[in-house]
Amino acid sequence: MSTKNKYDVCIVGAGVAGASLAAYLGNAGLSVIIIERNLSERDVIVGELLQPGGVAELQHLGLDFFLHDIDAQPVKGYNIIFQGRSTLIKYPSGENYPPGYGFRNGKFLQNMRTFIQSLNNVEVVEGRVTSLIENDESITGVNFSVKNSDANHSVSAALTVVSDGPLSRFRSMLSNPAIKVSGYFLGIILEGCGLPEPAFGHLVIGPHPPFVMYPVNSNEIRILIDFPGEKPPKINDDLKNELISKFQEAIPVRMRKSFINSVKQGGFKMMPNHRLPASPVFKKGAVLIGDSLNMRHPLTGGGMTATFSDVRNLGSKLTAIDDFDVSKADKAVKSFYESRHLGNQTINILADGLYGVVKHPDLQEAFFEYVSRGGKYSAEPVAILAGLNKDKKLLQKHFLAVANYGTKLKIRNETGTRKIGASYSMMKEAVKIITPLLLTEKPDQATRILLKTLAK
Ligand SMILES: Cc1cc2nc3c(=O)[nH]c(=O)nc-3n(C[C@H](O)[C@H](O)[C@H](O)COP(=O)(O)OP(=O)(O)OC[C@H]3O[C@@H](n4cnc5c(N)ncnc54)[C@H](O)[C@@H]3O)c2cc1C
Incomplete structure (x- = not known):
C-alpha cells in the first residue's frame, strides 16, 4: 500500500x-x-x-x-406466470433502448x-x-x-x-x-434446463409466495424465492421438503427435475429484503x-x-x-x-408496490389480467419496471387502474352486497400499499391531494 x-x-x-x-x-x-x-x-x-x-x-x-x-445474457422483458397461465411482456425496443442483462x-x-x-x-x-x-x-x-x-x-x-x-x-x-425487513429471498441455481422463455425474466405468482427466475450465464438460471416475515427460515431438511412441496407445481415442467435436484443438494443462500x-x-x-x-x-x-x-x-x-x-x-x-x-422514485415505488400487489390474492390476479390485455396496459408498466420511463404520474395511474380493473372483475363474479364489499376492499388494499411509498418519495402537492382524496 x-x-x-x-x-x-x-x-x-x-x-x-x-x-x-x-x-x-x-x-x-x-x-x-x-x-x-x-x-x-x-x-x-x-x-x-x-x-x-x-x-x-x-x-x-x-x-x-x-x-x-x-457471459452476460440479454434479457428482453418478462414472462409473468400466474397459476400456470403466462403472458409475455417485452421491454421497449429500438436503437435507444438497450436490453437488460x-x-x-x-x-x-x-x-x-x-x-x-x-x-x-x-x-x-x-x-x-x-x-x-x-x-x-x-x-x-x-x-x-x-x-x-x-x-x-x-x-x-x-x-x-x-x-x-x-x-x-x-x-x-x-x-x-427507517429500515424495515419485509422478508427474505432464498436463492438457488438451476443448471442446464433453460427457461420457458430463454431471454426473459420470469415472475411466478399464485397461491405460493412469489418467485423470480432469470438467466445468469449461458448454463445457469437463478431462482429467488420469497420468504415473508421478519425472521429467515432455518436452512435444514424441513426447508428442503417445504420448498419441494410448496413450489414444485409452480415451477415450469421443463425445470422441475433440475429444481428438485438443486433443492436436494442444498447450498442455498439467503438475503434479507429491506426497504429503506x-x-x-x-x-x-x-x-x-x-x-x-x-x-x-x-x-x-x-x-x-x-x-x-x-x-x-x-x-x-x-x-x-x-x-x-x-x-x-x-x-x-x-x-x-x-x-x-x-432518477429513482419510480423504481422505488414500483418495487415495493408490485411486491404488495403480487402477495395479495385478489390484486395478483387483477395485475395478471391487467397486463395480459397487452398494448399500453403492459408496455407502459414494463417500461417503468425497466427503468426507462420515470413518469411517476403514469405509475400511479397504472397502479390504481390495476385495482380498478380487479374490482370490475370481482363485481362480475360476485353477487349482491358481496360485490360492494369485494370492490371496496381491493381498492382500499391498493391505496394502503401505495400511500406510504408515495409519501416517502418527495410527493408534490397534487400527489398529496390525490392521496388525501383516496384515503377518504
Ligand atoms: C436478494 C437480493 C437480490 C437483488 N437482486 C437485484 C437484481 O437482480 N438487480 C438489481 O439491480 N439489484 C438487485 N438487488 C439490489 C442490489 O444488489 C443493490 O442495490 C446493490 O448491490 C447496491 O450496491 P452497493 O454498492 O450499495 O452495496 P454492495 O454491492 O453490497 O457493496 C458494499 C461494499 O462495501 C463493502 N464494505 C462494507 N463495509 C465496509 C467497511 N467497513 N470497509 C470496507 N468495505 C466495506 C462490502 O464488502 C461491499 O463490497 C438485490 C438485493 C437483494 C437483497
Whole structure:
C-alpha cells in the first residue's frame, strides 16, 4: 500500500455503487482512494439482473464495458406466470433502448474492480474502514485497517463517499434511517434446463409466495424465492421438503427435475429484503450512496439501476468542479440529495408496490389480467419496471387502474352486497400499499391531494 495523505475523494466500499463511482471519477481525472474489505470475487444472490435503464445509465457513464466477457445474457422483458397461465411482456425496443442483462454479480463487480485497479489516479486498498473522521462537524476522511495487518491508518479527502452496502455501519451518521425487513429471498441455481422463455425474466405468482427466475450465464438460471416475515427460515431438511412441496407445481415442467435436484443438494443462500427510504442528513465533507442510502424490494431487480442513476447524478456534478475542494464538493452533494429522487422514485415505488400487489390474492390476479390485455396496459408498466420511463404520474395511474380493473372483475363474479364489499376492499388494499411509498418519495402537492382524496 502506498497511500498519500490527501485525496479528492475517499470511497468506503468497492461494491456496485462505490466501484462504479470510483471508475467514473477516476476516468475524469480526480484523485480517488477506495477501501474495500474483501476484493476477491464474491458469490452472492444479489444484483444479478440489470434492467435496461441501468444498462442505459452505464452507457451514459461510459462504463457499459463492465458487461463484457462475463457471459452476460440479454434479457428482453418478462414472462409473468400466474397459476400456470403466462403472458409475455417485452421491454421497449429500438436503437435507444438497450436490453437488460442477467449475470453473476461477482463477475460483473470484478470487471469494475479490475478496471479501477488499472487507473493511476485511483488507489484501491483491501482493508476495513473502522470509522469516519469528524472534525468541527465535518467529515474529513476515514480510519482503516489493511487486510492481514493490525496497523491502523487514516486518510483525508475533500469528500468521503459512504457506499458500504445494505448492512451499512456508517449510515446513521449521515441519515435518519427507517429500515424495515419485509422478508427474505432464498436463492438457488438451476443448471442446464433453460427457461420457458430463454431471454426473459420470469415472475411466478399464485397461491405460493412469489418467485423470480432469470438467466445468469449461458448454463445457469437463478431462482429467488420469497420468504415473508421478519425472521429467515432455518436452512435444514424441513426447508428442503417445504420448498419441494410448496413450489414444485409452480415451477415450469421443463425445470422441475433440475429444481428438485438443486433443492436436494442444498447450498442455498439467503438475503434479507429491506426497504429503506432515503433520508439523508447533510454533513460537510460526506455523502451516502447505494444501499447505504436507499433500498427497495428486489422483486423488480431495480437496485443497481437506482444506484447507477445516483452514480451518474453525483458523478457528473463532482466531475464538473474546477479545482476540486470541500465547499464545491459539498454544494454538489446538496444538489445531488435534492435531485436524486427524479432518477429513482419510480423504481422505488414500483418495487415495493408490485411486491404488495403480487402477495395479495385478489390484486395478483387483477395485475395478471391487467397486463395480459397487452398494448399500453403492459408496455407502459414494463417500461417503468425497466427503468426507462420515470413518469411517476403514469405509475400511479397504472397502479390504481390495476385495482380498478380487479374490482370490475370481482363485481362480475360476485353477487349482491358481496360485490360492494369485494370492490371496496381491493381498492382500499391498493391505496394502503401505495400511500406510504408515495409519501416517502418527495410527493408534490397534487400527489398529496390525490392521496388525501383516496384515503377518504
Ligand atoms: C436478494 C437480493 C437480490 C437483488 N437482486 C437485484 C437484481 O437482480 N438487480 C438489481 O439491480 N439489484 C438487485 N438487488 C439490489 C442490489 O444488489 C443493490 O442495490 C446493490 O448491490 C447496491 O450496491 P452497493 O454498492 O450499495 O452495496 P454492495 O454491492 O453490497 O457493496 C458494499 C461494499 O462495501 C463493502 N464494505 C462494507 N463495509 C465496509 C467497511 N467497513 N470497509 C470496507 N468495505 C466495506 C462490502 O464488502 C461491499 O463490497 C438485490 C438485493 C437483494 C437483497
